[in-house]
Amino acid sequence: GAVVSQHPSWVICKSGTSVKIECRSLDFQATTMFWYRQFPKQSLMLMATSNEGSKATYEQGVEKDKFLINHASLTLSTLTVTSAHPEDSSFYICSARGTGVVFRETQYFGPGTRLLVL
Amino acid sequence: GEDVEQSLFLSVREGDSSVINCTYTDSSSTYLYWYKQEPGAGLQLLTYIFSNMDMKQDQRLTVLLNKKDKHLSLRIADTQTGDSAIYFCAESNPGNTGKLIFGQGTTLQVKP
Numbered sequence: 001g002a003v004v005s006q007h008p009s010w011v012i013c014k015s016g017t018s019v020k021i022e023c024r025s026l027d028f029q030a031t032t033m034f035w036y037r038q039f040p041k042q043s044l045m046l047m048a049t050s051n052e053g054s055k056a057t058y059e060q061g062v063e064k065d066k067f068l069i070n071h072a073s074l075t076l077s078t079l080t081v082t083s084a085h086p087e088d089s090s091f092y093i094c095s096a097r098g099t100g101v102v103f104r105e106t107q108y109f110g111p112g113t114r115l116l117v118l
Numbered sequence: 119g120e121d122v123e124q125s126l127f128l129s130v131r132e133g134d135s136s137v138i139n140c141t142y143t144d145s146s147s148t149y150l151y152w153y154k155q156e157p158g159a160g161l162q163l164l165t166y167i168f169s170n171m172d173m174k175q176d177q178r179l180t181v182l183l184n185k186k187d188k189h190l191s192l193r194i195a196d197t198q199t200g201d202s203a204i205y206f207c208a209e210s211n212p213g214n215t216g217k218l219i220f221g222q223g224t225t226l227q228v229k230p
Contacts, residue, residue, distance in 0.1 A: 006160075032216050043206065043220045044161075093160050097216050107218055109153070109161040 003027055004096050006110035013084055014118055020080045021113045023094030030096035033077040034107060035069060038091045050077045084117045091115075124207055124221035131229050136194040138224045140207030145188060147209040151218065152181065152192045155204045164192070164205075194226075202228045 003026040013019050023033055032051050036044040048069050050056045056069035066088075068080040077096075081088050091114050095107040121143045130136045142150070148169050153161040167174045167181045167190075174181045180193040194201055207221040 002163075004160075034216070034218075043222045046217060049215065049217065095161075095218075106149075106151070106163060106166060107216070108163060111160040112158070114158070 002098070002106075002108040004030075004094065004108050004110040006092075006094055006113050008113060009111060010114040010116075012116045012118065015085050016083055018080055018082045019084055019115060020078055021092055021094075021115075023077045023079070023096070023110050025075045025096040025098070025108070028096075028098045029074040030077075030098055031074065032097040033071055034095045034097070035067070035077075035079050036093045036095070038093060038112075040091075044093060047079075081115065084115070086117045089115055089117045122207055122209055122219050122221040124205075124224045126222060127225050127227070129227040129229065130197050132197060132199055134197055136192075136197045136201070136226055136228075138192045138194075138205050138207075138226065140190040140192075140221055142188050142190065142207075142209045142219075144209060144219075145185070149210040150181075150183065150190050151208040151210075152179075153206040153208060155206065155223070157203075161206065197226075197228050199228045199230060202226055 005024045007022045035047045038044050046059050047062045048056045048058045050069050050071040052071045052074050058064045071077040091112050093112040095109045097107050124140045151166040152164040154164050155161050165176050178195045182191045204223040204225050206223045208218040
């Protein structure tokens with residue numbers, strides 16, 4: 001149980017294009033999903049917290065107009081990197097927090113999406 | 119603010135025990151976690167411990183929590199080459215917003 005998927009697993013795009021990344025909880029309902037960014041050999045940096053049916057809460061320094069987050073259902077959240085530039089190249093990881101006594105307190109992570117902007 | 123610290127690197131021989139250490143600053147943390155990340159992959163939840171526990175064992179993994187010193191450790195018995203990865207310690211946000219505060223990660227290298 002507690003499987004989270006991400007799609008695509010990797011993407012290469014031209015500078016100026018927009019890229020959408022999907023995060024799905026496959027076998028549980030996720031009231032909250034989180035989006036992280038990870039640079040090589042570094043820890044995860046939380047970008048935003050996404051609650052189903054409401055606006056995402058962005059961490060300080062993260063541009064909400066650049067990184068659009070939508071959490072339309074209890075099993076799906078999307079991150080859209082708008083007008084991507086080479087400095088947006090990174091490894092993006094989502095996690096999902098479920099409901100229930102155990103799931104509520106634990107984040108389950110997706111496999112990550114590697115984005116390369118040329 | 120909250121802070122979680124780990125040593126950056128640990129090297130052990132196959133078959134030995136590995137001990138990865140972590141310190142945290144927020145005494146009101148309710149849950150503490152250990153995640154494993156293999157190259158190019160997401161994070162795999164290994165185990166977690168409630169803050170009112172001292173120890174938790176799960177097969178080859180033993181988690182020790184010293185709440186007084188705010189020190190958490192992960193012991194891997196009979197370490198295998200497949201255990202080579204980055205291990206992240208994390209604490210839950212005390213405000214119960216669900217945020218995790220991560221350490222920098224400890225790279226475990228297992229030599230055959």
